[in-house]
Structure formats: C-alpha cells, structure tokens
Amino acid sequence: MSGLGKVYGRGETAFAAVKPTTLSVPWGQVIGLLGPNGAGKTTIIKMISGLITPSTGRITLGGHDVARDRSNAVRQIGAVLEGSRNVYWPLSAWENLMYFGRLKGLRGSEIKPRAKRLLTELGLWERRHETVGSFSRGMQQKVAVSAALITDPPIILLDEPTLGLDVEAARTFKDWLAHLASDEGKTILLTTHQLEVAQELSDRIAVIKDGVIIADLPTDELLSRHAENRFEVRVAGQFDGLIHALPEGANAEPDGDETRVRLRDADNDALYAFLAQLRAAGVSLVSVAQAQPSLEEVFIRLIHADDGATRPAEGKEPRT
Amino acid sequence: MTTLSLPTAVRTGAGIGLHTRLAANETSKGLLLAWRRRSMVVVGLLMNAALYLGVNFFIGGGHIVEELMVLTLPALMAVAVAATAAVDGSGGIAEEVNGGTLEQMQMSPASPQSQVLGRIVALAVPGLVMAAVLGVVFTVGFGLDYQPHPSVVVPALLTLVNALGYGLLIIALTVRVVSIGAITHVFNMAIMFFGGMIVPIAMFPDALEAVVRFIPTALGVQVLNTTLAGEPLSTAWSDGTLLWLLVHTVVLTTSGLVLYVVNIRRARRAGGLSPR
Numbered sequence: 396m397s398g399l400g401k402v403y404g405r406g407e408t409a410f411a412a413v414k415p416t417t418l419s420v421p422w423g424q425v426i427g428l429l430g431p432n433g434a435g436k437t438t439i440i441k442m443i444s445g446l447i448t449p450s451t452g453r454i455t456l457g458g459h460d461v462a463r464d465r466s467n468a469v470r471q472i473g474a475v476l477e478g479s480r481n482v483y484w485p486l487s488a489w490e491n492l493m494y495f496g497r498l499k500g501l502r503g504s505e506i507k508p509r510a511k512r513l514l515t516e517l518g519l520w521e522r523r524h525e526t527v528g529s530f531s532r533g534m535q536q537k538v539a540v541s542a543a544l545i546t547d548p549p550i551i552l553l554d555e556p557t558l559g560l561d562v563e564a565a566r567t568f569k570d571w572l573a574h575l576a577s578d579e580g581k582t583i584l585l586t587t588h589q590l591e592v593a594q595e596l597s598d599r600i601a602v603i604k605d606g607v608i609i610a611d612l613p614t615d616e617l618l619s620r621h622a623e624n625r626f627e628v629r630v631a632g633q634f635d636g637l638i639h640a641l642p643e644g645a646n647a648e649p650d651g652d653e654t655r656v657r658l659r660d661a662d663n664d665a666l667y668a669f670l671a672q673l674r675a676a677g678v679s680l681v682s683v684a685q686a687q688p689s690l691e692e693v694f695i696r697l698i699h700a701d702d703g704a705t706r707p708a709e710g711k712e713p714r715t
Numbered sequence: 716m717t718t719l720s721l722p723t724a725v726r727t728g729a730g731i732g733l734h735t736r737l738a739a740n741e742t743s744k745g746l747l748l749a750w751r752r753r754s755m756v757v758v759g760l761l762m763n764a765a766l767y768l769g770v771n772f773f774i775g776g777g778h779i780v781e782e783l784m785v786l787t788l789p790a791l792m793a794v795a796v797a798a799t800a801a802v803d804g805s806g807g808i809a810e811e812v813n814g815g816t817l818e819q820m821q822m823s824p825a826s827p828q829s830q831v832l833g834r835i836v837a838l839a840v841p842g843l844v845m846a847a848v849l850g851v852v853f854t855v856g857f858g859l860d861y862q863p864h865p866s867v868v869v870p871a872l873l874t875l876v877n878a879l880g881y882g883l884l885i886i887a888l889t890v891r892v893v894s895i896g897a898i899t900h901v902f903n904m905a906i907m908f909f910g911g912m913i914v915p916i917a918m919f920p921d922a923l924e925a926v927v928r929f930i931p932t933a934l935g936v937q938v939l940n941t942t943l944a945g946e947p948l949s950t951a952w953s954d955g956t957l958l959w960l961l962v963h964t965v966v967l968t969t970s971g972l973v974l975y976v977v978n979i980r981r982a983r984r985a986g987g988l989s990p991r
Contacts, residue, residue: 403986441986446818448983466824474822479815479990483744485751497740498823500733526751542819 398452400606401438412438414606415451420599422549425576425583427597427614429590429694435606436586437477440554443584444474456550470499473543477554477586481539484528488519488538491527495542506545513541517571533564540571550582551575557589565589572596594618594690602697610697618687621696626666627686628656631679640672653681737825738833745837748807756841759799760848767791767849770913785859786915789939792846793874793932794912798903799842800835800882805899807834808889813990821988827979828972831886835879842878862945870942870951870960874935877964881906881931883971890978890987911936931967934960 400415413435420426430436441447443454445461445468454461459468475481482491489510496506514520517537522530527538536556543551553572557565569592575581576596587593593600600617602610610617634647634654641647644659658666666683673680688696749756771779771787811817820830853859885902889895907913909923909930916927916937927933938951938960951957982988 438986441818441989444818444822446821446983446988447986448980469822470824472822474819476815476818479813479818481815481819483748483816484814485748486744490747494740494744495819497736497743498820498825500737500824502736 396439396443396452396454399439399442399449399454400451401435401442401447402450411606413442413449416606416608417452418601418608418611420582420584422582423576423580424598425572425585425596426599426601427593428584428586428601428603429593429690430586430603431698434603436603437554438606439603440474440476440552440584440586444472444476444552445469470546471548472550472552473546473548474552475536475539475543475554475556476552477558480527480535482527482535482542484535485526487524487526488514488530488541489523491538491542492545496545499546499548501546509545509547510541513544517541531564533560533567536560536564536568540568544575548581550584553583553585553587555587556585557587557592565592569596590689590691590694600690602694604698614690618690618693619685621693622685622687624660624662625686625688626658626661627682627684628658628666628669628673629653629681629683630656630673631681634678640669640676642669645669657686733824734826734829737823738829738836741825741830741833742837745807745834746840749803749837749841753841756799756845759795759841760845763791763795763845764849764852767853767912774913779857781857781859783915784853784857785861785943786917786940787912788850788853788859789874789943790910790912790916790932790936791853792850793878793936793939794903794907794910795845795849796839796842796875797878797881797906797910797932799845800838800879801885801899801903803841804835804838804882804886805889805895807838808886809895812890812988815990818988821979821983827976831883831972831975834886835883838882839875839879843875861943863943864945866948867939867942869948870935870938870957873960873964874932874939877935877960877967878932880964880968880971883968884974885971887971887975887978890975890982906931906933909933911940915940928959928963931963934963 396416396418398415398417399413400411401413403410403412416439428436428439438447442449443456443461445465448462454468456468456471459471461468483494486494492510492513493503493506496510497503511520514523517540519534519537519541522534527535530538540556556572557568560568572583572585573596576583583596585593585596594614597614599613600610601608612620629650631653633649634656638647641656642658642661642665645656645661647654647656658669661669670680670683768779771784774780774783808817811820823830854861881902885895885899888898892898909927910933916924916933917940919927934956937956941951941956942948948957979988
C-alpha cells in the first residue's frame with residue numbers, strides 16, 4: 396500500500412477514514428492491524444480487497460495493481476470480512492466451496508480435491524451436504540474461512556475472524572491460523588480486538604488510530620520498546636521470609652520450585668538494591684530479565700498516549 | 716516487497732471463455748438458491764392464478780369471457796416473468812448486500828456485467844416455469860383459441876428479454892436505493908395494469924395506448940397478440956409495434972446493465988457494498 400487514503404463525502408461533510416498510509420507486507424508474514432472501533436481497519440482491508448475505491452494511493456498485491464489489474468489482483472486474496480456471513484447460508488458447505496472456487500476462475504476438477512482437504516481438516520467433511528444455515532456459528536465461520544482459502548491464495552485478509560465465536564471455536568480458529576502461517580507460508584493481514592490472539596499469531600503489529608498508523612513494528616520489538624522499568628526476577632525456593640524486602644509495586648508468586656518476582660516502575664538502582672537484599676539474605680538467584688508487557692498494555696498505552704493528536708508511527712518514518 | 720512464485724491455483728488470464736464460465740457460475744448459484752426456495756414459486760403461481768381468475772370473473776360480470784382471456788393471458792405470462800425477475804432479483808441482491816456475499820462476489824476476476832447477466836439468466840427460470848404452467852393450464856382449461864406459428868417465437872423471445880431487462884433495471888436500482896421494495900411493487904402493479912393483463916391494450920384509449928409503449932412487456936404482449944391471432948410478423952412490423960419492441964428491449968436491457976455497473980462502481984467509492 397502506497398499513500399493509501401480514503402475520504403468519504405465532500406466539502407464540509409468530508410471525513411477522512413484513512414489518512415494517506417504506506418505499508419508493505421513481505422510474503423509469508425502475519426501482520427496484526429489493531430485499533431479501536433472506527434480507526435480505519437476495515438476500510439483498509441476493504442481497499443486491499445478492491446471493495447472500496449481509495450481516494451489516494453495505490454495497492455499492489457503480488458505485483459498486481461488493484462485499480463489497474465483488478466482481475467489478477469483479486470485472485471491473490473481470500474478474505475473473511477467482519478459482520479457478515481461471507482457465504483451463502485441456504486447452500487451447503489460443498490456448494491459454497493464450489494461456487495467460491497469458480498468465482499475466482501478455477502474449474503471444478505481443480506476445486507474438488509482442495510475442498511475435500513479443507514473440509515476434512517476443519518472437521519466438516521461429514522456434514523458437507525448440509526446447508527450452512529443449519530451450522531453453529533463456529534462451523535459457519537469455518538466454512539467462510541474454507542471459502543476464502545479454496546483457491547489457495549497467497550494472501551489472506553481476516554477482519555475480526557473470531558468475533559462471535561465461543562472460546563473453543565476461537566481456539567480452534569487460532570490454531571488453524573497458526574497452521575496457515577507457519578506451515579503453508581500464507582501472508583495474513585489480521586484485525587482483531589482479541590489482542591492475545593494478535594500477539595500469539597502476528598510477526599508484526601501495526602496500530603491504527605483515527606486513520607493513521609501510529610506504530611508498525613515486529614511484535615517482539617514493539618513489546619520490548621515498552622518494556623522499560625519492568626523486571627522479572629526468579630529465585631530458588633519459597634519467598635515467604637522476604638516479603639518485606641519487596642519494593643513498592645512489586646509482587647511475588649510461587650512458580651514450581653521457584654518464586655517469580657515482578658518489579659514494576661523499577662529503575663536500575665532499584666533493581667540492584669533488590670538484588671543486594673536477596674544476596675544478603677542468601678537467596679539463590681535463578682534469573683533476571685526485563686519483563687515484557689502484554690500487547691494489550693502496549694496497545695492501551697499507544698492509543699491513549701496522544702489523545703486528540705496523532706503522531707508519527709513508531710518504527711518508521713512519519714507517514715501523514 | 717519481495718516476490719514469490721504464486722501457487723498454481725492462482726492463475727492469471729482472462730478472455731471470453733473465462734467470463735462465460737464466471738457468468739455460468741452465477742447462473743448455477745442462482746438456480747441452486749431458487750431450488751432451495753421452490754415453494755415460493757408454487758405460492759407465486761397460485762397467487763397469480765387466483766388474481767387472474769378473480770379479475771376475469773369481475774370484468775366478465777360474474778362470468779369468464781374466453782375472448783378476453785385470449786388477449787390477456789400472454790400479458791399474465793409476461794407479468795409472471797417480469798415480476799419474478801424484479802422481485803427475486805431485487806430481494807436476492809438486498810440479501811447479498813446484507814449477508815456480505817455481494818462483497819465476496821466482487822473479489823473475483825468476473826466483471827459486474829457478466830455476473831449480473833449470469834444472475835438474470837437464473838432469474839428467468841422460475842418466471843418461465845410459472846408462465847408456462849399458467850399458459851398451459853388456462854389455455855387447456857378454458858379451451859382458448861390461439862393460432863400459433865413459428866414466427867410467434869420472435870415476439871416471445873423479445874418479450875422475455877424485455878421482461879428480464881426490467882428485472883435487470885430493478886436489480887441495478889437495488890444496489891443504490893435502499894427502499895427499492897416499495898418501488899418494485901408499484902412498477903409491478905403498473906406492468907400488471909398497463910401491460911394488458913387486466914384489460915387488453917387494444918381496448919385502451921388512444922392516448923393511453925401511446926403511453927403504454929414505455930411500459931415493460933406491453934409492446935411484447937401487443938405483438939404476441941397480433942401473431943397469436945394468426946397474423947404474420949410483418950403486420951406487427953408495418954404498424955411499428957415490432958420495431959418499438961426491439962428498440963424498447965435494447966434500451967431497457969442496456970440501461971439495466973449500464974446502471975448496474977455504474978452503481979457497483981459508485982458503491983465501491985462510497986463503501987456501499989457493505990451490509991446496510
């Protein structure tokens with residue numbers, strides 16, 4: 396995506412849903428696009444899918460320009476979009492996959508083996524001739540994913556794919572995505588409000604707020620950048636006798652034969668002071684590491700860091 | 716961005732063959748969906764039959780007048796095709812918009828025009844089934860006197876395309892106009908009345924007869940009535956009805972097709988393909 400932007404309306408009613416944004420995703424990478432409601436995530440996904448015409452910029456999918464070479468560009472993608480069925484409920488799972496395969500120009504003989512494999516892997520083979528409307532929400536979502544993957548597209552766009560799924564279905568779905576990314580090398584653009592899912596699956600995280608990407612970094616690097624002043628100290632044995640030695644804001648919890656101590660808002664001086672106390676008490680030190688915050692903590696921090704104003708993206712040059 | 720060889724399933728290329736297959740895919744889907752809702756065809760059939768009989772009974776002053784029926788039955792058949800294409804087509808698109816499948820449909824190498832043409836072919840089938848059953852039942856049941864000959868096929872086909880062109884126009888409007896349901900019913904009622912299903916067009920006042928030239932299927936019914944009465948096609952040509960029918964059909968179908976493509980492009984610009 397290069398200089399991609401979208402403005403709805405004209406004149407005084409004009410609203411910039413996405414401000415000119417540049418983003419490049421290498422093959423095989425899973426990128427999590429995160430942001431609050433109305434930030435512009437879905438608009439970006441739909442512009443990539445060719446469903447919304449950008450006001451500015453261009454999108455290239457595997458070398459095919461979505462605006463100029465739409466026919467070939469859309470064949471590079473499979474998408475599961477938010478808030479919609481994505482597939483035909485009155486048709487069976489099998490009929491849906493045959494339809495969506497042919498929709499991308501494949502022939503029946505090319506679709507059938509792949510449809511069989513997908514439905515088998517997702518546990519739907521036995522019920523392939525039942526109408527999708529009779530399925531549970533989780534199964535319907537599996538059919539939607541199968542339909543998106545039926546042509547074996549190298550790029551998969553997933554907009555809130557776990558929305559409305561129960562815990563078990565969401566877990567199955569997450570495992571399936573991990574399989575697609577690691578075993579099949581798919582390029583995946585994922586939006587979700589379930590940040591633990593994004594953290595677990597994404598190689599890279601982009602955070603969007605008010606139509607502007609305010610962070611775009613590899614997941615580990617993003618978390619590391621926000622890991623300052625947080626340490627995790629592991630010591631052997633129980634810690635009961637040294638509770639009084641814990642600095643303010645720290646907590647200790649047993650973890651097997653060890654005790655894990657988390658120090659919050661601790662600078663190096665505080666860390667060394669704590670370690671000195673442990674040494675004086677003869678406690679056996681196992682490890683000291685800088686603790687990483689969860690993606691949720693980082694996300695909240697980023698979103699609220701500059702309320703009312705956007706700032707250049709972390710990790711890249713300013714892009715607005 | 717680095718490059719990567721694409722999986723074999725994702726092939727490039729286009730051409731008439733591909734677009735024909737993509738249109739056929741839409742037809743196949745439409746027929747599957749129509750089959751799932753076949754009970755609606757039966758309900759529509761019964762309602763049309765009951766309405767037609769009731770109107771004829773009323774106009775005939777408590778009797779069925781076969782001479783009147785001979786002139787209005789082709790209009791009933793045309794209405795069955797046109798109304799089914801419009802109502803099912805409009806409902807189908809609205810359902811696809813709200814279900815998100817219209818968006819999925821757009822992620823295809825298929826052009827909007829090949830997709831909507833495939834869709835309209837599927838929509839013709841339930842309408843034609845309904846028209847055929849109504850035609851056979853009333854003709855045989857009331858012993859209606861028609862003089863069919865091969866040239867009847869020409870106005871019959873033109874009337875079919877004309878009716879589907881109307882359906883195409885309504886489908887195109889559905890992409891843009893949210894409250895299309897009410898508009899469709901008003902249009903269908905106009906076709907029913909001005910298309911000669913209730914009173915034969917030949918009985919209309921001259922001024923009204925000129926106006927009905929613009930009503931979908933009306934000209935087709937006029938030419939059908941001429942040819943089914945045993946007159947040659949040249950009669951309809953010499954009085955200008957056949958020429959008007961040709962022009963009307965081409966304009967209606969082209970307008971529907973163009974409007975659909977324009978509205979899809981407009982919806983892409985405004986984000987209007989999403990569930991409403």
